[in-house]
Amino acid sequence: MDCVERIESLTVEDFISKKKNKPRVFKTLNADKYTTTCGSYCEWDRNVELGPVHNSVPVPKEDEHIYSYYDALxxxxxxxNYPETEDRTHTPRSDPPESGATIVVLSSPVECMAILLEGGRTCPGDMMLVMSTTWLTTEDSDRGKNLRTMYVHKAITFDRGGRTYLDVFSPPRRVSYFMDFFTRGITDGQRNDGEELEKDLDCPTSSSLNLVRRTDDKVLTRIQMAEAGVGYPDTLAFCYRVPYEYEAPEGAAIKVHKLNQKVGVENLVVDEVVCFLARLSDECERVSCFP
Incomplete structure (x- = not known):
């Protein structure tokens, strides 16, 4: 009996039953080998401890994506073409910083890889990525009243040649320079757990909440460039309810209009833009508009 005859000898019900009961073979994939962050299967070791250094400290809600941060790194x-991060947490580091400084970046790695890699080249072993606020603590400072000293207990250390290590420090290292990317301004409101840490620190900080308000202000930075004699583009700005005065130096190609309302200013805006464009040099190749 050939295949056709065997199939024809079966009732429809028997044929469907055989199809349903036929064992199906699937390729087994381990869920822990897939990272949605990178959209690929990973070969690196994800069996690393990224939680708080002290077991008594609860894991904060903001750390729900910390393993995605690690995958992205x-x-x-x-x-x-750099090697995988080496886990050295089984041997706490006690040696002092080689450069005399401890530079900490509180962030996911995506925003600051260039900074971290360059820091590892120029300050090997002293450039540190911290992906959780629980890896840091602050204490009363010995440098002044009402100041706080920051200490790092765990970090991903960047070294020469792009090498990285997951380290814990005992005793914890005193932070010399702090970069905070976990603020509302930098994360578009997604997290702000770094803001409390940066208050009253006795070390220099970059990208702090107060600093971002000024460094992200294009009008203010252009006025400062004009005052310092640094080149800047001709600027026409319409500022709505700004909290401080803009005082451009005399003769600067910067004109600022402070607006207290958004209605009824269309004619002013059109007239000023037309005049501004008419004054531009014939050598001007591009005009940019920013909200």
Missing amino acids: QYTLYET
């Missing part, structure tokens, strides 16, 4: 290292 490993994927970036892989793509740039």
